[in-house]
Amino acid sequence: LCEDKTTPKNRDEKEILGYRNALNLIHENYPYIPVKPNYILQLHKELLKFTNLSYGGIFKNTANEIDMRLPDGTMQIIFKPLLPYETPQAIENICASYENTLNKELVDPLLLIPCFILDFLCIHPFNDGNGRMSRLLTLLLLYRSGYVVGQYISIEKAIADTKEVYYESLAASDENWHTEKNNPRPFIKYMLGIILACYREFEERITISEQAGAKSTAYDIVRYYVTQKLGRFTKNDVLNSCPNISSSSAAAALKKLTEEGVISRYGSGKNTFYASNTLHSTEQQTHLR
Known part of the structure:
Protein backbone atom coordinates (compact mmCIF):
# COMPACT_ATOMS: atom_id res chain seq x y z
CA LEU A 1 0.00 0.00 0.00
CA CYS A 2 2.68 2.47 1.01
CA GLU A 3 4.71 1.69 -2.12
CA ASP A 4 1.68 2.04 -4.44
CA LYS A 5 1.94 -1.62 -5.48
CA THR A 6 -1.67 -2.50 -4.68
CA THR A 7 -5.04 -0.89 -4.10
CA PRO A 8 -6.91 -0.94 -0.76
CA LYS A 9 -9.35 -3.82 -0.44
CA ASN A 10 -11.16 -2.99 2.81
CA ARG A 11 -11.74 -0.13 5.24
CA ASP A 12 -8.56 -0.79 7.23
CA GLU A 13 -6.43 -0.61 4.09
CA LYS A 14 -8.26 2.52 2.91
CA GLU A 15 -7.50 4.16 6.25
CA ILE A 16 -3.82 3.16 5.97
CA LEU A 17 -3.61 4.74 2.52
CA GLY A 18 -5.29 7.93 3.74
CA TYR A 19 -2.96 8.13 6.71
CA ARG A 20 0.07 7.62 4.47
CA ASN A 21 -0.99 10.49 2.20
CA ALA A 22 -1.70 12.83 5.11
CA LEU A 23 1.66 11.85 6.62
CA ASN A 24 3.44 12.62 3.36
CA LEU A 25 1.77 16.02 3.23
CA ILE A 26 3.19 16.85 6.63
CA HIS A 27 6.66 15.44 5.88
CA GLU A 28 6.97 17.48 2.69
CA ASN A 29 5.02 20.66 3.47
CA TYR A 30 5.06 21.26 7.22
CA PRO A 31 6.58 24.79 6.93
CA TYR A 32 3.52 25.80 4.89
CA ILE A 33 0.81 24.19 7.06
CA PRO A 34 -0.12 26.61 9.87
CA VAL A 35 -2.03 25.56 12.95
CA LYS A 36 -5.46 26.76 11.85
CA PRO A 37 -8.89 25.07 11.72
CA ASN A 38 -9.13 25.06 7.90
CA TYR A 39 -5.81 23.24 7.59
CA ILE A 40 -6.83 20.72 10.26
CA LEU A 41 -10.03 20.05 8.32
CA GLN A 42 -8.06 19.58 5.12
CA LEU A 43 -5.76 17.03 6.79
CA HIS A 44 -8.81 15.16 8.08
CA LYS A 45 -10.31 15.15 4.59
CA GLU A 46 -7.08 13.64 3.25
CA LEU A 47 -7.10 11.08 6.08
CA LEU A 48 -10.54 9.73 5.09
CA LYS A 49 -10.17 10.36 1.35
CA PHE A 50 -10.22 6.69 0.30
CA THR A 51 -13.05 5.60 2.59
CA ASN A 52 -16.74 5.83 1.75
CA LEU A 53 -17.33 7.99 4.82
CA SER A 54 -19.08 11.26 4.05
CA TYR A 55 -17.71 13.33 6.93
CA GLY A 56 -14.05 13.65 5.94
CA GLY A 57 -12.98 17.25 6.45
CA ILE A 58 -16.07 18.11 8.48
CA PHE A 59 -16.39 18.63 12.23
CA LYS A 60 -18.58 16.11 14.05
CA ASN A 61 -22.34 16.35 13.69
CA THR A 62 -23.22 13.90 16.46
CA ALA A 63 -22.13 13.71 20.08
CA ASN A 64 -19.29 11.26 20.71
CA GLU A 65 -17.96 9.70 23.89
CA ILE A 66 -14.66 8.17 24.89
CA ASP A 67 -15.27 4.80 26.49
CA MET A 68 -13.53 1.54 27.26
CA ARG A 69 -14.63 -2.07 27.42
CA LEU A 70 -14.54 -3.65 30.89
CA PRO A 71 -13.49 -7.29 31.49
CA ASP A 72 -17.17 -8.33 31.70
CA GLY A 73 -17.81 -6.91 28.20
CA THR A 74 -19.74 -3.82 29.25
CA MET A 75 -18.73 -0.35 28.07
CA GLN A 76 -17.80 2.41 30.52
CA ILE A 77 -17.79 6.09 29.56
CA ILE A 78 -14.51 7.66 30.68
CA PHE A 79 -14.87 11.10 29.09
CA LYS A 80 -17.55 13.20 27.40
CA PRO A 81 -16.07 15.58 24.80
CA LEU A 82 -17.65 18.85 23.72
CA LEU A 83 -20.93 18.77 21.83
CA PRO A 84 -20.98 19.32 18.05
CA TYR A 85 -22.19 22.92 18.24
CA LEU A 111 5.55 21.71 26.87
CA LEU A 112 3.05 23.60 24.75
CA ILE A 113 2.58 20.93 22.07
CA PRO A 114 1.27 18.20 24.47
CA CYS A 115 -1.16 20.77 25.92
CA PHE A 116 -2.54 21.50 22.45
CA ILE A 117 -2.87 17.78 21.68
CA ASN A 130 -9.48 11.69 16.23
CA GLY A 131 -6.60 9.53 17.44
CA ARG A 132 -4.91 9.46 14.02
CA MET A 133 -5.40 13.20 13.65
CA SER A 134 -3.84 13.82 17.07
CA ARG A 135 -0.71 11.92 15.99
CA LEU A 136 -0.54 13.76 12.67
CA LEU A 137 -0.85 17.08 14.48
CA THR A 138 1.81 16.02 16.98
CA LEU A 139 4.23 15.48 14.09
CA LEU A 140 3.22 18.75 12.43
CA LEU A 141 3.75 20.83 15.59
CA LEU A 142 7.05 19.12 16.39
CA TYR A 143 8.34 19.67 12.85
CA ARG A 144 7.32 23.32 12.87
CA SER A 145 9.26 23.76 16.12
CA GLY A 146 12.40 22.12 14.73
CA TYR A 147 11.99 18.61 16.18
CA VAL A 148 12.03 16.40 13.07
CA VAL A 149 12.92 13.04 14.61
CA GLY A 150 9.55 11.75 13.35
CA GLN A 151 10.96 11.74 9.82
CA TYR A 152 13.31 8.93 10.86
CA ILE A 153 11.68 7.21 13.83
CA SER A 154 7.97 6.41 14.06
CA ILE A 155 6.44 8.42 16.91
CA GLU A 156 3.15 6.66 16.13
CA LYS A 157 4.74 3.27 16.83
CA ALA A 158 6.28 4.56 20.07
CA ILE A 159 2.81 5.60 21.21
CA ALA A 160 1.22 2.33 20.05
CA ASP A 161 3.86 0.34 21.96
CA THR A 162 2.95 2.21 25.18
CA LYS A 163 -0.78 2.60 24.62
CA GLU A 164 -1.73 1.58 28.16
CA VAL A 165 0.43 4.34 29.65
CA TYR A 166 -0.87 6.69 26.95
CA TYR A 167 -4.48 6.15 28.02
CA GLU A 168 -3.59 6.37 31.70
CA SER A 169 -1.80 9.70 31.28
CA LEU A 170 -4.62 11.02 29.10
CA ALA A 171 -7.24 10.01 31.67
CA ALA A 172 -5.25 11.64 34.47
CA SER A 173 -4.88 14.88 32.52
CA ASP A 174 -8.41 15.26 31.17
CA GLU A 175 -10.04 15.02 34.61
CA ASN A 176 -11.87 18.32 35.31
CA TRP A 177 -10.96 19.57 31.81
CA HIS A 178 -14.43 21.02 31.30
CA THR A 179 -13.97 23.33 34.30
CA GLU A 180 -10.39 24.25 33.31
CA LYS A 181 -9.04 22.69 36.51
CA ASN A 182 -7.31 19.70 34.94
CA ASN A 183 -3.64 18.93 35.43
CA PRO A 184 -1.82 18.44 32.08
CA ARG A 185 1.43 17.25 33.70
CA PRO A 186 0.89 13.47 33.31
CA PHE A 187 0.26 13.81 29.57
CA ILE A 188 3.15 16.28 29.15
CA LYS A 189 5.54 13.88 30.92
CA TYR A 190 4.30 10.98 28.80
CA MET A 191 4.80 12.87 25.51
CA LEU A 192 8.24 14.11 26.56
CA GLY A 193 9.18 10.51 27.30
CA ILE A 194 7.98 9.42 23.85
CA TYR A 199 15.67 10.54 19.76
CA ARG A 200 17.50 7.81 21.66
CA GLU A 201 16.47 5.22 19.07
CA PHE A 202 17.62 7.54 16.29
CA GLU A 203 20.95 8.04 18.05
CA GLU A 204 21.32 4.27 18.42
CA ARG A 205 20.77 3.75 14.68
CA ILE A 206 23.35 6.40 13.82
CA THR A 207 25.79 4.86 16.29
CA ILE A 208 25.41 1.43 14.69
CA SER A 209 26.30 2.85 11.26
CA GLU A 210 29.20 4.91 12.62
CA GLN A 211 30.69 2.14 14.76
CA ALA A 212 30.45 -0.38 11.95
CA GLY A 213 32.47 1.97 9.73
CA ALA A 214 31.81 3.94 6.57
CA VAL A 226 23.59 -8.26 17.16
CA LEU A 254 21.84 -13.49 10.02
CA LYS A 255 22.33 -16.88 8.36
CA LYS A 256 26.10 -16.47 8.31
CA LEU A 257 26.24 -15.21 11.90
CA THR A 258 24.18 -18.22 12.99
CA GLU A 259 26.55 -20.58 11.24
CA GLU A 260 29.51 -18.84 12.90
CA GLY A 261 27.92 -19.24 16.35
CA VAL A 262 27.73 -15.51 16.97
CA ILE A 263 23.95 -15.77 17.37
CA SER A 264 21.46 -18.59 17.89
CA ARG A 265 18.25 -19.04 15.92
CA TYR A 266 14.98 -20.16 17.50
CA GLY A 267 11.58 -21.02 16.04
CA SER A 268 10.70 -21.17 12.36
CA GLY A 269 8.82 -19.20 9.73
CA LYS A 270 7.08 -16.11 11.07
CA ASN A 271 7.97 -17.15 14.62
CA THR A 272 11.72 -17.07 13.99
CA PHE A 273 13.81 -15.01 16.37
CA TYR A 274 17.46 -14.79 17.37
CA ALA A 275 19.57 -14.17 20.45
CA SER A 276 23.17 -13.04 20.66
CA ASN A 277 25.68 -15.43 22.17
CA THR A 278 27.84 -12.48 23.20
CA LEU A 279 26.72 -9.07 24.37
CA HIS A 280 29.91 -7.20 23.46
CA SER A 281 31.97 -7.01 20.33
CA THR A 282 35.39 -8.73 20.20
CA GLU A 283 37.15 -5.41 20.74
CA GLN A 284 35.06 -4.67 23.82
CA GLN A 285 35.60 -8.15 25.23
CA THR A 286 39.38 -7.73 24.88
CA HIS A 287 39.17 -4.36 26.61
CA LEU A 288 37.05 -5.76 29.47
CA ARG A 289 39.49 -8.65 30.04
Whole structure:
Protein backbone atom coordinates (compact mmCIF):
# COMPACT_ATOMS: atom_id res chain seq x y z
CA LEU A 1 0.00 0.00 0.00
CA CYS A 2 2.68 2.47 1.01
CA GLU A 3 4.71 1.69 -2.12
CA ASP A 4 1.68 2.04 -4.44
CA LYS A 5 1.94 -1.62 -5.48
CA THR A 6 -1.67 -2.50 -4.68
CA THR A 7 -5.04 -0.89 -4.10
CA PRO A 8 -6.91 -0.94 -0.76
CA LYS A 9 -9.35 -3.82 -0.44
CA ASN A 10 -11.16 -2.99 2.81
CA ARG A 11 -11.74 -0.13 5.24
CA ASP A 12 -8.56 -0.79 7.23
CA GLU A 13 -6.43 -0.61 4.09
CA LYS A 14 -8.26 2.52 2.91
CA GLU A 15 -7.50 4.16 6.25
CA ILE A 16 -3.82 3.16 5.97
CA LEU A 17 -3.61 4.74 2.52
CA GLY A 18 -5.29 7.93 3.74
CA TYR A 19 -2.96 8.13 6.71
CA ARG A 20 0.07 7.62 4.47
CA ASN A 21 -0.99 10.49 2.20
CA ALA A 22 -1.70 12.83 5.11
CA LEU A 23 1.66 11.85 6.62
CA ASN A 24 3.44 12.62 3.36
CA LEU A 25 1.77 16.02 3.23
CA ILE A 26 3.19 16.85 6.63
CA HIS A 27 6.66 15.44 5.88
CA GLU A 28 6.97 17.48 2.69
CA ASN A 29 5.02 20.66 3.47
CA TYR A 30 5.06 21.26 7.22
CA PRO A 31 6.58 24.79 6.93
CA TYR A 32 3.52 25.80 4.89
CA ILE A 33 0.81 24.19 7.06
CA PRO A 34 -0.12 26.61 9.87
CA VAL A 35 -2.03 25.56 12.95
CA LYS A 36 -5.46 26.76 11.85
CA PRO A 37 -8.89 25.07 11.72
CA ASN A 38 -9.13 25.06 7.90
CA TYR A 39 -5.81 23.24 7.59
CA ILE A 40 -6.83 20.72 10.26
CA LEU A 41 -10.03 20.05 8.32
CA GLN A 42 -8.06 19.58 5.12
CA LEU A 43 -5.76 17.03 6.79
CA HIS A 44 -8.81 15.16 8.08
CA LYS A 45 -10.31 15.15 4.59
CA GLU A 46 -7.08 13.64 3.25
CA LEU A 47 -7.10 11.08 6.08
CA LEU A 48 -10.54 9.73 5.09
CA LYS A 49 -10.17 10.36 1.35
CA PHE A 50 -10.22 6.69 0.30
CA THR A 51 -13.05 5.60 2.59
CA ASN A 52 -16.74 5.83 1.75
CA LEU A 53 -17.33 7.99 4.82
CA SER A 54 -19.08 11.26 4.05
CA TYR A 55 -17.71 13.33 6.93
CA GLY A 56 -14.05 13.65 5.94
CA GLY A 57 -12.98 17.25 6.45
CA ILE A 58 -16.07 18.11 8.48
CA PHE A 59 -16.39 18.63 12.23
CA LYS A 60 -18.58 16.11 14.05
CA ASN A 61 -22.34 16.35 13.69
CA THR A 62 -23.22 13.90 16.46
CA ALA A 63 -22.13 13.71 20.08
CA ASN A 64 -19.29 11.26 20.71
CA GLU A 65 -17.96 9.70 23.89
CA ILE A 66 -14.66 8.17 24.89
CA ASP A 67 -15.27 4.80 26.49
CA MET A 68 -13.53 1.54 27.26
CA ARG A 69 -14.63 -2.07 27.42
CA LEU A 70 -14.54 -3.65 30.89
CA PRO A 71 -13.49 -7.29 31.49
CA ASP A 72 -17.17 -8.33 31.70
CA GLY A 73 -17.81 -6.91 28.20
CA THR A 74 -19.74 -3.82 29.25
CA MET A 75 -18.73 -0.35 28.07
CA GLN A 76 -17.80 2.41 30.52
CA ILE A 77 -17.79 6.09 29.56
CA ILE A 78 -14.51 7.66 30.68
CA PHE A 79 -14.87 11.10 29.09
CA LYS A 80 -17.55 13.20 27.40
CA PRO A 81 -16.07 15.58 24.80
CA LEU A 82 -17.65 18.85 23.72
CA LEU A 83 -20.93 18.77 21.83
CA PRO A 84 -20.98 19.32 18.05
CA TYR A 85 -22.19 22.92 18.24
CA GLU A 86 -19.32 23.79 20.60
CA THR A 87 -16.61 22.19 18.48
CA PRO A 88 -15.77 24.74 15.72
CA GLN A 89 -15.22 27.60 18.14
CA ALA A 90 -13.26 25.39 20.53
CA ILE A 91 -10.83 24.37 17.75
CA GLU A 92 -10.55 28.01 16.71
CA ASN A 93 -9.73 28.93 20.31
CA ILE A 94 -7.01 26.33 20.89
CA CYS A 95 -5.35 27.15 17.55
CA ALA A 96 -5.32 30.88 18.33
CA SER A 97 -4.12 30.27 21.89
CA TYR A 98 -1.33 27.97 20.70
CA GLU A 99 -0.02 30.42 18.10
CA ASN A 100 -0.30 33.38 20.47
CA THR A 101 1.55 31.60 23.29
CA LEU A 102 4.18 30.25 20.91
CA ASN A 103 4.84 33.66 19.34
CA LYS A 104 5.23 35.29 22.76
CA GLU A 105 7.71 32.55 23.76
CA LEU A 106 5.92 32.17 27.09
CA VAL A 107 6.13 28.37 27.15
CA ASP A 108 8.68 26.00 25.63
CA PRO A 109 7.21 24.29 22.53
CA LEU A 110 7.90 20.84 24.01
CA LEU A 111 5.55 21.71 26.87
CA LEU A 112 3.05 23.60 24.75
CA ILE A 113 2.58 20.93 22.07
CA PRO A 114 1.27 18.20 24.47
CA CYS A 115 -1.16 20.77 25.92
CA PHE A 116 -2.54 21.50 22.45
CA ILE A 117 -2.87 17.78 21.68
CA LEU A 118 -4.56 17.17 25.03
CA ASP A 119 -7.12 19.91 24.31
CA PHE A 120 -7.66 18.53 20.81
CA LEU A 121 -8.36 15.05 22.17
CA CYS A 122 -10.70 16.41 24.84
CA ILE A 123 -12.67 18.32 22.19
CA HIS A 124 -12.72 15.16 20.00
CA PRO A 125 -13.76 17.24 17.00
CA PHE A 126 -14.48 14.50 14.43
CA ASN A 127 -16.91 11.62 14.07
CA ASP A 128 -13.95 9.36 13.25
CA GLY A 129 -10.15 9.57 13.13
CA ASN A 130 -9.48 11.69 16.23
CA GLY A 131 -6.60 9.53 17.44
CA ARG A 132 -4.91 9.46 14.02
CA MET A 133 -5.40 13.20 13.65
CA SER A 134 -3.84 13.82 17.07
CA ARG A 135 -0.71 11.92 15.99
CA LEU A 136 -0.54 13.76 12.67
CA LEU A 137 -0.85 17.08 14.48
CA THR A 138 1.81 16.02 16.98
CA LEU A 139 4.23 15.48 14.09
CA LEU A 140 3.22 18.75 12.43
CA LEU A 141 3.75 20.83 15.59
CA LEU A 142 7.05 19.12 16.39
CA TYR A 143 8.34 19.67 12.85
CA ARG A 144 7.32 23.32 12.87
CA SER A 145 9.26 23.76 16.12
CA GLY A 146 12.40 22.12 14.73
CA TYR A 147 11.99 18.61 16.18
CA VAL A 148 12.03 16.40 13.07
CA VAL A 149 12.92 13.04 14.61
CA GLY A 150 9.55 11.75 13.35
CA GLN A 151 10.96 11.74 9.82
CA TYR A 152 13.31 8.93 10.86
CA ILE A 153 11.68 7.21 13.83
CA SER A 154 7.97 6.41 14.06
CA ILE A 155 6.44 8.42 16.91
CA GLU A 156 3.15 6.66 16.13
CA LYS A 157 4.74 3.27 16.83
CA ALA A 158 6.28 4.56 20.07
CA ILE A 159 2.81 5.60 21.21
CA ALA A 160 1.22 2.33 20.05
CA ASP A 161 3.86 0.34 21.96
CA THR A 162 2.95 2.21 25.18
CA LYS A 163 -0.78 2.60 24.62
CA GLU A 164 -1.73 1.58 28.16
CA VAL A 165 0.43 4.34 29.65
CA TYR A 166 -0.87 6.69 26.95
CA TYR A 167 -4.48 6.15 28.02
CA GLU A 168 -3.59 6.37 31.70
CA SER A 169 -1.80 9.70 31.28
CA LEU A 170 -4.62 11.02 29.10
CA ALA A 171 -7.24 10.01 31.67
CA ALA A 172 -5.25 11.64 34.47
CA SER A 173 -4.88 14.88 32.52
CA ASP A 174 -8.41 15.26 31.17
CA GLU A 175 -10.04 15.02 34.61
CA ASN A 176 -11.87 18.32 35.31
CA TRP A 177 -10.96 19.57 31.81
CA HIS A 178 -14.43 21.02 31.30
CA THR A 179 -13.97 23.33 34.30
CA GLU A 180 -10.39 24.25 33.31
CA LYS A 181 -9.04 22.69 36.51
CA ASN A 182 -7.31 19.70 34.94
CA ASN A 183 -3.64 18.93 35.43
CA PRO A 184 -1.82 18.44 32.08
CA ARG A 185 1.43 17.25 33.70
CA PRO A 186 0.89 13.47 33.31
CA PHE A 187 0.26 13.81 29.57
CA ILE A 188 3.15 16.28 29.15
CA LYS A 189 5.54 13.88 30.92
CA TYR A 190 4.30 10.98 28.80
CA MET A 191 4.80 12.87 25.51
CA LEU A 192 8.24 14.11 26.56
CA GLY A 193 9.18 10.51 27.30
CA ILE A 194 7.98 9.42 23.85
CA ILE A 195 9.97 12.16 22.10
CA LEU A 196 13.08 11.36 24.13
CA ALA A 197 12.75 7.64 23.38
CA CYS A 198 12.53 8.40 19.64
CA TYR A 199 15.67 10.54 19.76
CA ARG A 200 17.50 7.81 21.66
CA GLU A 201 16.47 5.22 19.07
CA PHE A 202 17.62 7.54 16.29
CA GLU A 203 20.95 8.04 18.05
CA GLU A 204 21.32 4.27 18.42
CA ARG A 205 20.77 3.75 14.68
CA ILE A 206 23.35 6.40 13.82
CA THR A 207 25.79 4.86 16.29
CA ILE A 208 25.41 1.43 14.69
CA SER A 209 26.30 2.85 11.26
CA GLU A 210 29.20 4.91 12.62
CA GLN A 211 30.69 2.14 14.76
CA ALA A 212 30.45 -0.38 11.95
CA GLY A 213 32.47 1.97 9.73
CA ALA A 214 31.81 3.94 6.57
CA LYS A 215 32.99 1.10 4.29
CA SER A 216 31.22 -1.62 6.22
CA THR A 217 29.30 -4.38 4.45
CA ALA A 218 25.78 -5.39 5.42
CA TYR A 219 27.34 -8.29 7.34
CA ASP A 220 29.54 -5.89 9.35
CA ILE A 221 26.58 -3.68 10.24
CA VAL A 222 24.35 -6.59 11.28
CA ARG A 223 27.20 -8.17 13.25
CA TYR A 224 27.75 -4.96 15.20
CA TYR A 225 24.01 -4.69 15.90
CA VAL A 226 23.59 -8.26 17.16
CA THR A 227 26.68 -8.16 19.39
CA GLN A 228 25.21 -5.13 21.18
CA LYS A 229 21.67 -6.50 21.41
CA LEU A 230 20.39 -7.68 24.77
CA GLY A 231 17.69 -10.34 24.58
CA ARG A 232 15.80 -11.75 21.61
CA PHE A 233 15.35 -9.99 18.28
CA THR A 234 13.90 -10.66 14.84
CA LYS A 235 14.95 -9.83 11.30
CA ASN A 236 12.49 -6.92 11.37
CA ASP A 237 14.26 -5.56 14.45
CA VAL A 238 17.53 -5.67 12.50
CA LEU A 239 15.96 -3.87 9.53
CA ASN A 240 14.44 -1.20 11.77
CA SER A 241 17.76 -0.54 13.47
CA CYS A 242 19.86 -0.82 10.30
CA PRO A 243 17.66 0.91 7.70
CA ASN A 244 20.45 1.23 5.12
CA ILE A 245 20.57 -2.52 4.37
CA SER A 246 18.09 -4.61 2.38
CA SER A 247 15.93 -7.45 3.65
CA SER A 248 17.87 -10.05 1.64
CA SER A 249 21.21 -8.72 2.93
CA ALA A 250 19.95 -8.87 6.51
CA ALA A 251 18.74 -12.44 6.01
CA ALA A 252 22.11 -13.49 4.53
CA ALA A 253 24.02 -11.83 7.36
CA LEU A 254 21.84 -13.49 10.02
CA LYS A 255 22.33 -16.88 8.36
CA LYS A 256 26.10 -16.47 8.31
CA LEU A 257 26.24 -15.21 11.90
CA THR A 258 24.18 -18.22 12.99
CA GLU A 259 26.55 -20.58 11.24
CA GLU A 260 29.51 -18.84 12.90
CA GLY A 261 27.92 -19.24 16.35
CA VAL A 262 27.73 -15.51 16.97
CA ILE A 263 23.95 -15.77 17.37
CA SER A 264 21.46 -18.59 17.89
CA ARG A 265 18.25 -19.04 15.92
CA TYR A 266 14.98 -20.16 17.50
CA GLY A 267 11.58 -21.02 16.04
CA SER A 268 10.70 -21.17 12.36
CA GLY A 269 8.82 -19.20 9.73
CA LYS A 270 7.08 -16.11 11.07
CA ASN A 271 7.97 -17.15 14.62
CA THR A 272 11.72 -17.07 13.99
CA PHE A 273 13.81 -15.01 16.37
CA TYR A 274 17.46 -14.79 17.37
CA ALA A 275 19.57 -14.17 20.45
CA SER A 276 23.17 -13.04 20.66
CA ASN A 277 25.68 -15.43 22.17
CA THR A 278 27.84 -12.48 23.20
CA LEU A 279 26.72 -9.07 24.37
CA HIS A 280 29.91 -7.20 23.46
CA SER A 281 31.97 -7.01 20.33
CA THR A 282 35.39 -8.73 20.20
CA GLU A 283 37.15 -5.41 20.74
CA GLN A 284 35.06 -4.67 23.82
CA GLN A 285 35.60 -8.15 25.23
CA THR A 286 39.38 -7.73 24.88
CA HIS A 287 39.17 -4.36 26.61
CA LEU A 288 37.05 -5.76 29.47
CA ARG A 289 39.49 -8.65 30.04
